[in-house]
Amino acid sequence: MSLTQERYEKWVNHPNLDARYKDVLENMNEEEKNDAFYTLIEFGTAGMRGLLGPGTNRINIHTIRKATQGYANYIIAAGKEACEKGIAIGYDNRHMSREFAFDCADLLAKNNIRSYVFESLRPTPELSFAVRHLGCFGGIMITASHNPKEYNGYKLYDDKGCQLIPSLAAQVIDQVNAIEDELAIDANCTEEQKKLITVIGKDVDEEYYKNVLSIQLNPDVNKDIKIVFSPEHGTANIPVQEVYKRAGYTCIPVEEQCTPDPDFSNTPTPNPEQPGAYELALEYAKKNDADLILVCDPDADRMGVGVKHNGEYVVLTGNQSGSVEIEYICSQLTKQNKMPENPVMFNTVVTSDLGEKVAADYGVTTEKTLTGFKFIGEKVAKYEVTHEKNYVFGYEESYGSLIKPFVRDKDAPQACLMLAEACAYYKKEGKDLVDVLDSLYDRHGTYEESQVALTLSGEAGANRIKEILANLRKDSPAEIGGTKVVKSEDYKECVIKEGDKVTELTGFTKSDVLKYYLEDGSWIAVRPSGTEPKCKFYYCIKGASKEDAHNKTVHFQQAMKELTQS
Template sequence: MYKDVYEKWLHHPNLDPSYKEVLENMDEKEKSDAFYTTIEFGTAGMRGLLGPGTNRINIHTIRKANVGFAEYIVAHGKEAMERGVAIGYDNRHMSYEFAMDSAKVLATFNIRSYVFESLRPTPELSFAVRHFNCFGGIMVTASHNPKEYNGYKLYDEKGCQLVPALAQQVIDRVNAVEDELAITANPSADQEKLITVIGKDVDEEYYENVLSIQLNPNVNKDNVKIIFTPEHGTANIPVKEVYTRAGYHFVAVEEQCTPDPDFSNTPTPNPEEKGAYDLALEYAKREDADIILVCDPDADRMGVGVKHEGEWHLLTGNQSGAVLIEYIFSQLIDKDRMPNNPVMFNTVVTGDLGEKIADKYGVATEKTLTGFKFIGEKVAKYEKTNEKQYVFGYEESYGSLIKPFVRDKDAPQACLMLAEAACYYKEKGKTLVDVLYDLYAELGYYEESQTSLKLAGQEGAARIQEILATLRTSDVEAINGVKVTRFEDYKECRIVEDGKESELTGFTKSDVLKYYLEDGSWIAIRPSGTEPKCKFYYCVKGTSLEDAHSKTLAYQKAMDEMIK
C-alpha cells in the first residue's frame, strides 16, 4: 500500500521540487514510515517530522489541512469567511512558508486572513483571533519538539484550540480530500487582497493585557535578578518588552535570542528537559542571579530554575504551577479581589498539590483531559453562564494561563507573574523553593514526575497501542505491593472501585488510564498526542520528600516491569 502512494508522490507533476531528491534517496524503512499512514490531529493539532510523505509535515499535507479548514469555514457562511482567520508562526524551518501558503489557500476560497509580519508567540495568535473577531486561527509551530519537527494548530472564534467535536468536522473534510498533491495556492489578484499583514498594533494590545495581570506592580524589583532565554523562539521580544516596561532586572541569554530554526545553541528547546537550562545556568552563576525563566519556541510553556541556599533547583511544571497558585490566590484574598465562586482548571494528569492549595483558598478545581483546548472550553462555558469565575488554569507540562484574554497557555504572562512572586517573597526572606517547601509541610509531601517510553515509526505506534490495550484488559490489583483502590479508563468510560464498575462521565473519550493507590498516590498512562511516546505520570505521596522520592523510584520500576 505505502509503495503505491510513494510512487504517486515521486512522479506527481505538482510535487514540490525540493522533495524529489529526498524521495529518491529513501530506503524501504523510510518510505514505509513516511507513507504508511496519514498524519493525524492530536492533543495539540497536527505535528510531525518535516519532509515529503503523507505521514510528514510538508507543503502538501499543510495544504490538505487548509482545504479541510477552508471548507469548514465556508460551511458556516459568508460572515465566517469575511471574519476570516488569524495566522501566526514560529522560528522553525518552513514555518513562514507554511503560514503564507495557508493564507493563499484560504484566499482561493474567498476567506480573509490576517498574517503576522514575523514570528509571534502562540498566545499572541490566540489573542489576535479575539482582537480581530476572527472566525478561527492557524498557528504554525511544533512547540517544544526537536528541530526536525513542525506542526499546525487550529483555533476557534474564541481563540481556543479546536476541541474534538469541532476538530472532527475539519478532519472529516480533510480526509475527504483525495489528492493533496493536486491542491494549489494560486489566488487571483482580487483574492490576494483578502490577505492582511499584521504586527505592532496587535503587539501593543497584547503587551498591555499581559501587564494588566500584575497584582503587586510596585513590588521591590531591585533585589532580584532574572536570567531569561527564549530558546531561539518567539518569546524573545514580548518577554523582554514586558519585563522592561514593568521594571524588572533581567539578563537575556543572547546566544539563544536569535530565531534559529536549528536551535544551534541549546541541546533541547523543551523546558521539561534539563538541557534547556544549560547555558542559562552558566549565565546565572556568572551574574549571581536569583531565578531562571526558560520559554519553549512558541512561548506557551515556561520552565523555572531557582537559586536556593546556593544551589540551583529546576522546578517541574507541577511545582511552578503550585507556586503560582499560592502567590496568586493569597494575593487575591489579601486584596479582597477573589471573585465569588472562583474556579481553577487543571488536567487528569496534573499533580494533586495545586488542588490542595486551591482548596485552602476556597477555590474549586475542575479537571479536563490533557490539552489546553479543554481548559479553554471550560473558560468559555463559564464566561457564558457566569456560574463560576476563572482564576487560574495550568497543566503539568509547564503551561499556565493567568488571565483569559488569551485562550491558550501563555508563557509571557507566566514569566511576569513568576518574576513578581520572586520579588514579593524575597522581601520576606524567602525563595520560591522556600514557598514550595512550606506548602509541602502544610499540605503533604508529593513527588510529581513523568517518564516516557519513546517508540518511533509504525512499529512504535503499534507497540504503544499494545501497551495501553494490555493494561486496559488486565486486572491490576496492586502496583509495587500497594493496593489499587480505583481504576479509571477514559477510553472505555469506566471506573472500577471496590470491585464494582461504574460509568466515567464528563470527558471526551481518550486513551488514558489512571490507577489510584491506597497510599494516596496515583499513576496515569497515555500516548503523547504530539510525539512518538507513551507517557507515564506519577503523583506520589510520602511522609517526607525523601520518602516520596524513594516510593516514586519503586513505582517507576514496577511500571517498567508491567509493560515488558
C-alpha cells in the same frame, strides 16, 4: 504493489510535486519510504505535528495544503460571515514555518476567505489573542511547540482563540479526510484575492503587551531581583523582554539563545521539561548571581523555572511552579479582597494533587479536564456564558499556565511576569520560591511528581503503544510495586473501578488514558502522547518527606516498567 509503494510512486511521479522534495524522495531507502508513506499523517483533535519532509506521513507543503483546504471547506460551510471575519495566522522559528503560514493565507484567499498573517514569528498565545482581538472566525498556528528541530506542526483555533475542541475538530477532520489528492491542491490566488490578506504586527503586539501587564497583582513591589531568561531560539524573546522592561524588572537574556534559529544551535533541547534546556541559563545565573531562571519553549506557551535556593539552583517541575503560582495568586487576591465569588481553577487529570489542595485552602474549587489546554479553554468559555463560576487560574503539569483568559491557551509571557512578581514579593519577606514550595508541602503533604516517556517511533512503535494500553486494560493491576490499587479510571471505556464496584466516568471526552489510585495517596497515569511517538507515564507520589517521596517514585517507576514490559 503495497499501499505504501503506491503512495510513494504517486508522489515521486506527480507533476505537482514541490521541486524541493524530488531528490529526497528519489534517494530514500526502503525503511525511509515505509516510515514516510505507511500511513497518512493524522489530523487529530490537536491538529497535526510530525517530522518535516516529503511523504503522506510528514509535515510538508502538500499535507499543510490538504489540512488548510479542509479547514477552508469547514469555514465556507459556516457561511459568508465566517469567510469575511477571516482567520489569524501565526508561526514560530522552525524550518518552513513562515513559508507554510503565507501559503495558508494564499490558499484561504483562493477560497475567498480573509486572513491576517503576522509579519514575523510570534508566540502561540499571541495568535490566540489576535483571533479574539481582531474578531476572527478562527486561527492557524504553524508550530511544533517544544519538539526537536526536525518537526513542525499545525494547530487550529476557534473564534474564542481556543484550540478546536473535539466536536469542532471532528468536523474539520471530516473535511480534511474527504480530500483524496493533496498533491492536486495549489495555492495560486488572483491579485484581487491577494487583497484578502492583511499583514499584522506592532498594533496587535501593543494590545497584547497591555493585557499581559494587566495581570500584575503588586505592580509596585520592590523589583530588586535578577532574572536570567532564555527563549530557546524561539518566539518568546521580544515579548518577554518587552514586558519585563515595561514592568521594571532586570532581565538578563541568554544571548546565544535569543536568535530565532530553526536548528536550535545553542541548546541541547528546546523543551523545558528536559534538563538540557537549562544548561546555558544555569551558567548565566551563576555568573550573575541571579534569583530566577525562566526558560520558554519555542512557541512561548510553556515556561520552565529555576530558583536560587541556599546558594544552589533548583529546577522546578511544571506541577511545582504551578502550585507556587496558585499560592501567590490566591493569597494576594484574598489579601486584597479581590477574590471573586465562586472562584474556580482548572487543571488536568494528570496534574498533581498539590495545586488542588492549595486552591482549596483559599476556597477555590478545582475542575479537571483531559490533557490539552483546549479543554481548559472550553471550561472558560462555558462559565463566561453561565457566570456560575469565576476563573482564577488554569495550568497543566507540562509547564503551561494561564493567568488571565484574554488568551485561551497556555501563555508563557504571562507566566514569566507572574513568577517574577512572586519572586520579588517573597524576596522582601526573606523567602525564595523553593521556600514557598516547602511551606506548601508542610501544609498539604509532600509530593514528588514526574513523567517518564517511552519513545517508540514508526509503525512498530505505534502498534507497541496501543499494545501497552490494551494489555493494561485486559489485566488491570490489583497492586503496583506492592501497593494496593484502590481505584482506577479508564477514560476510554468511561468507567471507574473500586474493588468490585464499577461506575460510569462522566464529564470527559473519550480518551486513551488510564489512571490508578494507590492506597498510600499516590496515583499513576498512562497515556499515549497526542503529538509525539511516545507512551507517557505520570507519577504523583505522596511521601512522609522529600526523601521518602523520591524513593517511592523510583520504586513505582521500576514497577511500572516491569508491568508494561511483561
